[in-house]
Amino acid sequence: MQVDIEFRDLEEAAEKIWDIALKVGLDPYPTHFEIVPASIMYEFGAYGLPGRFAHWTHGKAYHRLRTMYDYGLSKIYELVINSNPCYAFLLEGNSPLQNKLVIAHVLAHCDFFKNNAYFAPTSRQMVETASNNADRIRRYEFLHGKLEVEEFLDAVLSIQEHVDPDVFIKRNKAEENKVRPERQTPYDDLFGLEKGLTEKPDNKQEKFPLSPEKDLLLFIAENAAHLQDWQRDIIYIVRNEMLYFVPQMQTKIMNEGWASFWHARILRELDLTEAEYVEFASLHSSVLSPSKTEVNPYYIGMKIFEDIEKRWNEPSDEERRAFGRKGGEGRQKILDVREVDNDVSFLRTYLTKHLVEDLDLYIYKLEGEEWKIVEKDWEKIRDMLVASMTNFGSPVIMVEDADWNRNRELYLKHSYEGMELDIEYAEKTLRYVHKLWGRAVHLETIVDSSNVVLTFDGEKNTIKRNS
Amino acid sequence: MLQSISLSKHDWSLHRKGPADQARHAEKVKEAIKGNLANIISQEAIITSDGNRIVKVPIKSLELPRFRYEFRKKQQVGQGEGDSGVGDVLNPGQKGQGKGKQAGDQPGIDYYEAEITIEELAGLLFEDLGLPNLQRKLGAEVEGAGIRYNDIHKVGIMSNLDKKRTIMENIRRNALTGHVPVFQKVRQEDLRFRTWNPDVQRETNAVVIAMRDVSASMGEFEKYITRSFYFWMVRFLRSKYNNVRIVFITHHTEAKEVDEETFFKLGESGGTKVSSAYKLALDIIKMRYDPESWNIYPFHFSDGDNWGDGDNKLCVELVNKLIETCNIFGYGEIQESRHSSPSTLMSAFLSIQNERFIPVTIADKADVYPSLRKFFARREG
Numbered sequence: 001m002q003v004d005i006e007f008r009d010l011e012e013a014a015e016k017i018w019d020i021a022l023k024v025g026l027d028p029y030p031t032h033f034e035i036v037p038a039s040i041m042y043e044f045g046a047y048g049l050p051g052r053f054a055h056w057t058h059g060k061a062y063h064r065l066r067t068m069y070d071y072g073l074s075k076i077y078e079l080v081i082n083s084n085p086c087y088a089f090l091l092e093g094n095s096p097l098q099n100k101l102v103i104a105h106v107l108a109h110c111d112f113f114k115n116n117a118y119f120a121p122t123s124r125q126m127v128e129t130a131s132n133n134a135d136r137i138r139r140y141e142f143l144h145g146k147l148e149v150e151e152f153l154d155a156v157l158s159i160q161e162h163v164d165p166d167v168f169i170k171r172n173k174a175e176e177n178k179v180r181p182e183r184q185t186p187y188d189d190l191f192g193l194e195k196g197l198t199e200k201p202d203n204k205q206e207k208f209p210l211s212p213e214k215d216l217l218l219f220i221a222e223n224a225a226h227l228q229d230w231q232r233d234i235i236y237i238v239r240n241e242m243l244y245f246v247p248q249m250q251t252k253i254m255n256e257g258w259a260s261f262w263h264a265r266i267l268r269e270l271d272l273t274e275a276e277y278v279e280f281a282s283l284h285s286s287v288l289s290p291s292k293t294e295v296n297p298y299y300i301g302m303k304i305f306e307d308i309e310k311r312w313n314e315p316s317d318e319e320r321r322a323f324g325r326k327g328g329e330g331r332q333k334i335l336d337v338r339e340v341d342n343d344v345s346f347l348r349t350y351l352t353k354h355l356v357e358d359l360d361l362y363i364y365k366l367e368g369e370e371w372k373i374v375e376k377d378w379e380k381i382r383d384m385l386v387a388s389m390t391n392f393g394s395p396v397i398m399v400e401d402a403d404w405n406r407n408r409e410l411y412l413k414h415s416y417e418g419m420e421l422d423i424e425y426a427e428k429t430l431r432y433v434h435k436l437w438g439r440a441v442h443l444e445t446i447v448d449s450s451n452v453v454l455t456f457d458g459e460k461n462t463i464k465r466n467s
Numbered sequence: 468m469l470q471s472i473s474l475s476k477h478d479w480s481l482h483r484k485g486p487a488d489q490a491r492h493a494e495k496v497k498e499a500i501k502g503n504l505a506n507i508i509s510q511e512a513i514i515t516s517d518g519n520r521i522v523k524v525p526i527k528s529l530e531l532p533r534f535r536y537e538f539r540k541k542q543q544v545g546q547g548e549g550d551s552g553v554g555d556v557l558n559p560g561q562k563g564q565g566k567g568k569q570a571g572d573q574p575g576i577d578y579y580e581a582e583i584t585i586e587e588l589a590g591l592l593f594e595d596l597g598l599p600n601l602q603r604k605l606g607a608e609v610e611g612a613g614i615r616y617n618d619i620h621k622v623g624i625m626s627n628l629d630k631k632r633t634i635m636e637n638i639r640r641n642a643l644t645g646h647v648p649v650f651q652k653v654r655q656e657d658l659r660f661r662t663w664n665p666d667v668q669r670e671t672n673a674v675v676i677a678m679r680d681v682s683a684s685m686g687e688f689e690k691y692i693t694r695s696f697y698f699w700m701v702r703f704l705r706s707k708y709n710n711v712r713i714v715f716i717t718h719h720t721e722a723k724e725v726d727e728e729t730f731f732k733l734g735e736s737g738g739t740k741v742s743s744a745y746k747l748a749l750d751i752i753k754m755r756y757d758p759e760s761w762n763i764y765p766f767h768f769s770d771g772d773n774w775g776d777g778d779n780k781l782c783v784e785l786v787n788k789l790i791e792t793c794n795i796f797g798y799g800e801i802q803e804s805r806h807s808s809p810s811t812l813m814s815a816f817l818s819i820q821n822e823r824f825i826p827v828t829i830a831d832k833a834d835v836y837p838s839l840r841k842f843f844a845r846r847e848g
Contacts, residue, residue, distance in 0.1 A: 010474060014472050014474055017472075033474045039479075039485065059491050062485040066485075092476075158531045158532055159534070290546040292557050360550070362546075366539050366540075370557075372555065375542075394535070395535065397534055422537045425532045425534070429532045
C-alpha cells in the first residue's frame with residue numbers, strides 16, 4: 001500500500017519537525033494536522049473557520065478560490081486555525097517535501113498564536129464557538145425566514161470591520177458618570193492622568209455617547225431601539241468572530257514572516273535529498289516572490305526578522321556603544337519581538353533605511369490612467385506602510401452622537417488622516433447602517449479638502465457641505 | 468489531551484457547505500442579470516451565438532459595500548526588482564481601472580463574468596411574457612415516428628407481462644372470493660400486458676413575417692437592432708410553438724421575399740414604399756399560411772421615412788387588413804437620435820385604434836427589451 005507508506009513517512013517527518021522546532025526555541029500549541037481534499041481546503045479558506053455560518057459572501061469567496069485552483073492560478077498549501085490544540089489542514093496531493101515545509105511553517109504560526117501578546121485575549125475554542133454560532137443563525141433562518149436573516153447579515157457584515165479590540169480596556173463603570181476636563185492641548189490626556197476625573201455637572205445637557213465610540217457594532221447592538229433579540233444576537237456573533245480575526249489582521253506581516261523564517265531554518269536541519277532540496281528552493285522562492293503592487297508579507301516579514309537576528313548577533317561598534325548590545329543575542333531578540341509587537345510597531349521599529357533600499361520598496365499611485373512610482377524616500381515609505389496598517393487597513397469611523405437633531409439620528413464621523421473615503425461605497429454602506437439603526441444616519445468626512453456630511457434618511461442619500 | 472503533533476485523514480466526501488453558499492451566490496448573480504436584462508440581451512456576443520452556447524455576460528461583481536478608502540486617490544507601497552525609480556510606470560499597457568490583482572479584495576471596479584446559457588437567459592427574459600391574442604388553430608395531427616407503452620390489455624406476449632398489475636389483479640380476485648387477500652394460484656384472467664400506441668402529436672404553428680426597410684437610409688445600427696430583435700422573438704415563439712417559420716421580406720420601393728442572409732445584409736438604395744411590403748405579406752398569407760391553422764405575427768422595422776402621404780394612407784388600410792387575420796402586428800421605428808419627432812408614417816399609424824397593432828420607437832440598444840415586453844405583454848385575445 002503506497003498510500004499507507006506515504007502516510008507513515010509523513011507522520012515520522014512531522015515528529016522530527018516537532019522536535020527540531022522545540023530545540024530551536026519555538027513553543028507551539030500541540031498541533032493536529034488533517035489531510036483534506038481541495039474542495040474542503042478552499043471551503044475553510046473562504047469561510048476563515050470550519051463550520052462558520054452560511055452566507056453568500058462566503059459562497060462567492062469559495063467559488064473564486066475554487067476557480068483559481070481549478071485553473072492552476074493559485075494554490076493553498078496549508079491552513080491553520082488559532083486554537084488549542086491548533087488545527088491545521090494539508091492539501092491532499094501535496095508532495096512529501098511540500099508537506100514537510102508546510103508542517104514547519106504551521107508550527108511557527110502555532111508558536112506565534114500562543115506567544116504573541118495580541119493573541120492573548122482570543123478564544124482558543126473558536127471552532128466550537130463558530131459552529132454554535134452557525135447553529136443559532138440557522139435556527140433564526142428557520143424562525144424568521146432565510147431571506148430576512150440573509151438581508152440582516154448583509155447589513156451587519158458591511159460594517160464588520162468597525163469593532164474596537166480595546167473597548168474593554170477603556171470601559172470602567174465607575175467612571176461613566178465622570179468626565180475629563182475639556183482638552184486644552186493635544187497632550188492633555190497624558191498630563192490629565194494624575195488630575196483624575198471630575199464629577200459631571202448635572203445641569204449640562206448630556207451628549208450621548210459621552211465620548212466618541214469606535215465600536216460601531218457594539219454601539220448599535222446596545223443602543224439601536226428597534227432591534228429584536230435575534231438581530232442583536234447576530235450582531236454580537238459577527239462582532240465576536242471579528243474580534244477573533246483582528247489579531248491575525250494586525251500581525252499578518254509578522255506572522256507570515258515568522259513562519260517563513262522558521263520553515264527555512266527547520267528544513268535545513270532535515271536530511272533532505274538533493275532532489276528535495278531543489279524542490280524546497282523553488283517552493284520557498286515562489287512563496288517569497290515580491291509583487292509590484294503590494295508588499296508580500298511573507299517576504300518582507302522574513303527579511304525583517306533575519307535583519308533583526310543579524311543586528312543583535314553581530315552588532316556594529318556603534319550599536320554596541322550606543323545600545324549596549326553584547327552580540328549573540330539574535331535568537332532571544334526575535335523571540336521577544338514576536339511576543340510584544342504587532343505589524344504597526346514591528347515596521348515602525350525594525351524596517352530600516354537599509355532594508356527599504358535593499359527590498360527596493362516604493363510608493364505608487366494612480367496618475368491619470370497609469371500607476372506610477374511617486375516616492376522612494378525610505379522614511380516616507382515606512383510611514384506610508386505603517387499608516388496603511390493602522391486600524392488593519394480600514395478607515396476609523398466614530399460614533400459622535402446618537403441623538404443628532406434631538407431626533408435619535410446617528411451621527412458618525414470619519415477620523416480623516418489624509419486618505420479620503422470611497423463616497424459611492426460610503427453611501428451604500430450608510431443605507432445598511434440605517435437598516436441597523438432604524439433612523440436617519442449621517443457621516444462626516446473630508447472630500448477634496450472640504451468637510452462634508454453624507455446622509456441617508458431612509459429614502460435617499462444626500463451629501464452636503466458642512467458649514 | 469494532545470501533547471505534540473498528530474496527523475489524520477478522514478473521508479470528507481459528504482461535506483457540502485461551500486457548494487451550498489456558492490449556489491446562493493449564483494442565484495444572486497442571476498437576479499442581478501435579471502435586473503440588467505435590457506443591457507445584456509442586445510450584446511453582440513449573444514445575438515451572434517448559435518443559440519445553444521454558453522455566453523459570458525459581464526455584470527458588476529456582487530459585493531457588500533463597506534467604508535473603504537478611495538483607491539484612485541490612495542497611495543500604496545509596492546516592491547521593485549532592485550532598480551525602481553520615481554516616475555516608473557507599473558504594468559505599462561494595462562490602463563484604467565483595476566490592477567489585475569485578485570478581484571474582490573482590492574478596490575476598483577470589479578466585473579464578474581457570469582456564465583449563462585442562452586436558454587436560461589431566454590427563460591428569465593420570457594418568464595412573465597405571453598403570446599398576445601393566442602388563438603386555438605386547427606393544428607394538423609401528425610403521427611410521429613415513435614410509439615409509447617401507455618396502455619394495458621388482457622392479452623399479449625409474455626415478454627410484455629406487467630407483473631405488478633398481474634399480482635394486484637390476482638390478489639383482488641382472491642379477496643372477492645372471500646379468501647384472505649393473498650397472492651396465489653394465478654389464472655389466465657389475472658394476466659395483464661403492457662401494450663403500445665402510436666405517438667400522436669398535435670402541431671401548433673406560428674409564422675413570423677419579418678419585414679425590413681432596406682432603403683439607403685437604413686444603416687448599421689438599424690440592422691443591428693432588427694437582428695437582435697428577431698433573434699429574441701424567434702426564440703420566444705419557439706418556446707410556445709412546436710413549429711415556428713419565418714418569412715423574410717425586404718423592401719425599398721418594391722418588396723421581395725429573401726433568405727435570412729440577404730435579409731440582414733446592409734441597405735441597398737433608393738426610396739421607400741412601405742405599402743409594397745404589406746401587400747406582399749398579404750399575398751404570402753393568402754397563398755401559404757391559412758389563418759385557420761396558423762398563428763401569424765407580422766413585424767416591420769423601418770426608419771419611417773416613407774414616400775409621401777398617399778402611401779402612408781395605403782399602409783394604414785393594409786395594416787387594418789392584416790390585423791384582421793394576424794395575432795398582432797408590430798411596427799418598430801428605429802431612430803438613432805431620441806430627439807427627432809415621429810415620422811409621417813408613425814403619425815399616420817397612430818390613427819389605428821386596434822390593440823393588436825403595436826407601434827414602438829427604438830432609439831438605443833437597451834430599447835430592444837422594453838419593446839419585446841410591449842409586443843408580448845400578456846393580454847386577453
